Amino acid sequence: MNHKFKNVLNGTPQPIPPIWFMRQAGRYHSHYQKLRKKYSFEQLCKTPELATEVACGPILDFDYDVAILFSDILFPLELFGLDLSYKPGPVFGNYLQPGDENKTISVDKIQEELSFQSEAMALTRKALPDNKSLVGFVGGPWTILSYGLNMKNEVKIDVPSIGDHVEKLLYDHLFPILKKNIEMQLNAGAEIVYIFDTNSVQLEKRYFLDHYINKIKNELFLTFEKKIAYFSKNQSFYHQEISKINDMRLAGVVYSGDIGFNDFLTKKRDFFVQGNFSPNSLLKPHDDYLHDFELFVDSLKSVNMSQISGYICSLNHGVLPKTPEENVRHFIGTIRNKFSLMD
Secondary structure, three states: OOHHHHHHHHOOOOOOOOEOOEOOOOOOOHHHHHHHOOOOHHHHHHOHHHHHHHHHHHHHHHOOOEEEOOOOOOHHHHHHOOOEEEOOOEEEOOOOOOOHHHOOOOHHHHHHHOHHHHHHHHHHHHHOOOOOEEEEEEEOHHHHHHHHOOOOOOOOEOHHHOOHHHHHHHHHHHHHHHHHHHHHHHHOOOOOEEEEEHHHHHEOHHHHHHHHHHHHHHHHHOOOOOOEEEEEOOHHHOOOOHHHHHOOOOOEEEOOOOOOHHHHHOOOOOOEEEEEEOHHHHHOOHHHHHHHHHHHHHHHOOOOHHHOOOEEEEEOOEOOOOOOHHHHHHHHHHHHHHHHHHO
């Protein structure tokens, strides 16, 4: 286990934070691109040896502190009989329909169909150096369902108005599937599991906070206490009273907003905060990136990192395709150097 990541999970202040990025194993990386010339995305995900090779690539090339399972959030939809392929993004041959909520999906089927993730997790843990950490991930329940229903990001949704079958699919099917999926990843070697809930931005604020998040808290966060980190693009999650988030017993949150990061970071909390450099800044030509990077570092200088409990230096979303590797390498090395000088 990475000692800096261990400190984050234990709430131990430290001058130099751990660093890892969402989508750090992906299209920007030349190592990944070489593998994609030989294998499909599905092959890379569903062949544990290949998934291990992809996950370990950025650790070896960039020296991130944390590796993440290489997979995709949408594979649980195949349990419903959806025809899913990647070209390179997800393409569906069919979508969820009324009546699909009546299907029976057994625990044994979940375990069998998603076993490639458990195998990849175990192999990745064996392949990683002892001083690197390993995390898993699943999609947020609504995010997965919205893809399965072909609902676009710009839609604002009050779920009960759509129909009973949608809530039944969400709460009676996807929650149990994800509960088992998380359990499998933790048992296979993940130190924590992230829930990436990007499309929860679609949900109307009151429904999101009073119903959806409360359900996730009771069914997932509290079931795996201090083993879940949560990411949402629905900013109302981060604007709650900090005590409400503390009560969720999360390991951490990925802060997705563009503003308010330092204020959120310095609140009295018992979970880590991850973020908050812009993927769009990381994507820029190197000189333009450097300008944004210095602004980011200057902003963090106002925070006494030696007194901050739980910070992971990262992005507010995932690495974008065509991001220059030069920028990634500079970010990791320079953050470590600058923070060591702040100590």
